[in-house]
Amino acid sequence: MTKLTETQTIILSAGAQRPDNIALPLPKGLAGAAAKMAVSKMIEHGWLQEVDANLRRGEPLWRETGDGHGTTLVVTDAGLLAIGIEPVVVKTVAAIREHAVKAPPLKPPSQREGTKQALLIEMLGRPEGASIAEIVEATGWMSHSARGAISGVLKKKLALPVTSGKVEGRGTVYKLPA
Template sequence: MTKLTDTQTLILTRASARTGNLALPLPEGLHGAAAKMTIGRMIKLGFLEEVDANLRRNEPLWRETGDGHGTTLIATPEGLAAVGIDPVVVKTMAGLRDAKPEAIAAAQRPGTKQAQLIAMLQAPEGASIAEIAEATNWQHHSIRGAISGSLKKKLGLDVTSEKLPERGRVYKLSSA
């Protein structure tokens, strides 16, 4: 597997937090020949893809094609996988426009307890507090706090709950 530079990792992580996985704008200080070399290498590796920019949605331009159109850059699934971002979580976050990119990126890190919590809530049957506590080794009050604070308030996810006689209160991520 190719070892990514800090700049490449930053570009891909930020892209994962943007609608449509847009890789632009690039990090501050990356412009000119350095930007062309970095992006060219990432395209060659299959981590970024150059696509037609949707000017109606004011997508940032990577380059102009000369006929009144331009191209932009998007992160590919391979690029997201290279920084360890789970495609299932990316799909969940895709509709979020106003959330903080840093918070979304933190939730997408695989292997974290928050990513595990999101995966459990995405299951069709959802998860109860007791089931989450067993899987994450968190206290019940910490789980309720993560659901109401991190998932609902910070990330803007729609988490619903219902009380089932056999399992108690079960939490689920609503399908958007």
């Protein structure tokens, strides 16, 4: 196995984890002549390759060419092998990520009738809303469970715009807009 410096290992490992094996950005503290020398040696060994940067996809630039285009650095199959990663594995992971992006969105959760969650939504939909005490009485839940259902299920999971406000004599009242 090839003997790599710590900097070379960091550059190759980071690039192997990025989409399309792009080696940029380089580690913090590596800039100027030191960066140029490290990259030049890695290109000589065949671990990195300079390719045209796709600016539309926001790929980072390594350098600009004289004709107005830019280049970026990509970890080659030899670079992956140098750090002990099989190129086939990286390509498979990239294909899985790409497939996940193209996968159809999951259908939104549906509401079942007659559940305590449906009762809670109905109570919050009333013009006067509902206080925690009223929710506890209607559902039989503990007060912390009622607050958890409002913040976790209704607000986060179902993305319902639940609002709350203090009402004298009732405490905090939760509502859904009409």
